[in-house]
Amino acid sequence: MIDSYEDALNFIHGRSQFKKIPTLKRMRKLLAELGSPDKKVTAIHVAGTNGKGSTVAFLRNILEEDGYTVGTFTSPFLIKFNERISVNGVSLPDAEILRLAQKLYPVVKKLDQTLPEGGPTEFEIITAMMFTYFAEGHADIVIIEVGLGGLFDSTNVVVPKVSVIVTIGWDHMHILGDTLPKIAYQKAGIIKPNVPVVVGRVDQAPLAVITHTASEKKSPIAVLGADFMAVNPRERNWIESFDFTSESHQINNLATSLIGDYQTDNAAVAIQAYIAYTQQAGKTIHKTSIINGIKKTRWAGRFERVATEPTIVLDGAHNISAVDEVVKLLQNDFEHDQVFILMGILADKQAAKMVKKMATFDKAKIILTHFAGPGKRQAADPKKLDQQLGDLGKEVEVIADWQQAIEQIKPLLNDNDMLLITGSLYFISDVRKYLKVNSK
Template sequence: MIETYEAAVSYIHNRGQFKKIPTLQRMQKLLALLDSPQDKINAIHVAGTNGKGSTVAYLRNLFQAEGKTVGTFTSPFLITFNERISVNGNPISDATILELVNQVKPKADHLDATLAEGGPTEFEIITAMMFVYFAQNPVDVVLIEVGLGGLWDSTNVVKPQVSVITTIGYDHMRILGNTLSEIAQQKAGIIKQTVPVVIGNVSDAAALKVILNTANKNHADSLIFNRDFKVENIKQFNWEEHFNYCSEQLNINDLSTTLLGDYQAQNAATAITAYLVYKQLAHELINTSIIKQGILQTTWPGRFERIHNNPTVVIDGAHNVPAVTELVTTLKKQFNHQKFRIVFAALADKQYQKMIELLLTVPDVEIYLTTFGTPHNRQNADMSKLIDLTHPQVRFIQNWSAALKTAMNHSKNGDLVLVTGSLYFISDVRRAVVK
């Protein structure tokens, strides 16, 4: 029996992260011991390289705007561990975390003692806690974000009402594969028999073909960005993105979102399409005013979020090459008259050199490379060795707080300070700056 919240979180984090052979059998055995809670919830399952979090946030606000109670399962957390399991955007309590751990731990102990490869991993424990919570505390819909990949992800034991694949890009190649087709195969693993799948902006033809082949094999209807739905007339002003949503079923003009970037309009369109499919399956009426309200009310901390004025400081968790590519496009398109000071830190297992090269294509930019307190078993990228290899406007400052202070002190009105890289880094900065 674990007696404190701190001990419960410590127990979770001290579980192993990975096993040698990927399988869902261990997760299925754990849930069977817990009375199969995954079969007692009403879910939408969201995978993808980037855009998962934003798409889940849009979906949550769309359902909330019509008065539904919405559960979410997301990762990683930004401020507190409890954020991973939320109801209407509110994280569950410390007491609930403790209670859930004490329900799951005896079953995990049993598997520790009986399985040759050992019991459940850290993420499997957290996923089981989520399923147990929503089975015991029912909500109208649970939005489940895949942790890593899809096919072997511990969330992939659920049969949802709708599946969503947001994007396909290079990330976690050591685990998911070295080609976009291989990565797409992993993401497409969430597609279930006869469950419709909404596919976001998957621009690589080979990756899209893999997803569609999987959908066809599972007799799952597919709706694809730029074929079955699209966004038009994207414009940005007053820190809002305005766009039109177009599909065969519904056209909505002048939608607004405070999440900036063309890719956020695309994420919103993906979320709207998944929402419409869900509503159709439930035989529920659709209200365009509610859709507009839900999209406008959506916020997602750490995604091009303004956290300070004079100078303007924005944080954005662009933690892989595809995300940095989209971020750079946004900076060039929408902030082309400002000087940029970018504070960047990344984990060692990311393509951080390529990410820095992309950031250097931003006009009138200074980059401050730095480090942060990494989570357990993870390492900072060794930025200090890159200075001579990159650009005269790149500096290394060991302490991220000093790097941010330097960037802010050198900025004038009209300049933009951008803090980006690892989501764990963004979390540290946001916790320190946003009071």
């Protein structure tokens, strides 16, 4: 029985995370038992290796400025589970999580007994909770973030108004494939027949896979750098400015507190997705909604400055592609004397490669640390990681206790230094709580 919010979370997190054979049949069966709530939502579907969260946040704010009530489904959460299902940026209350879990519980138990491979996974249950909630009419439009990949992701039962693929990079290769085109094939699995697709900055080989899939599905496609662009990006005083241009629209002097060229790319993808959705709905595109929505967007843990004396920045660069972008940002936009980089990385990531890439920034002083990974997933052992680095290890320090590391580094910072705390988003979540950072 589920009698409390804690019971609900125990029920959800107690489920298996993966099944041996990827399939959407189990998800469709679960939703059919619940009255097919996925068919009752108006959605935009967002996939990508990195940048999904920021793109969802930009798009949500633009649509809110247009007067829509906007639901979002995102992962992972930063502070509390409820963040995964939100309305206009406000997480569901505990009572709603409890109600939804209670509604799903008997259906899940029934499928446990009737399906040969066992009942739904943890993410399938959370996805079904989301569809169930939004089918009740709590939002005009729902922006749904893919959990993993696309083709066999639980969210891929939805037929959206627009599909979005933000980036293709190296992550989850043991599941999605060991080349970028293979990963792109999985992400392109969200493209639906005749549904417009918006694509971010993607290399030529994986882009070819996406454009081929769009062509097969007769889906109109708009690609960043070809059909629309973020141009003239410039950063000053922790504000990134840029212009958006496409065949039909020109919007100058857009500004966001999410800094880095990759964030202007994400913003441009969100703008193009808004344009595609609005045109489909036969409604007016409002430039003021775009300008104000981009300006208002905040996204915790993405090169987020949380203190100024000394400067402390949090960034959930949790894979090699994300580290590449952070290094570019540091090289292009920052003239600090030294950047102390405290890294806590999950063991199932390319941890050594991530550290080596970060070390290419010549003002970096890297400190490896440890944190409690989520569930059964382990954080990389900083001492073993240090040994894997070879000669580079001489330049790297290990402080296993991350709280102790922060307190040791802070007094070393002068006015022109920065402490960048990065790696896993789960690590960033722990640090935010420790530093008492407001989530809003």
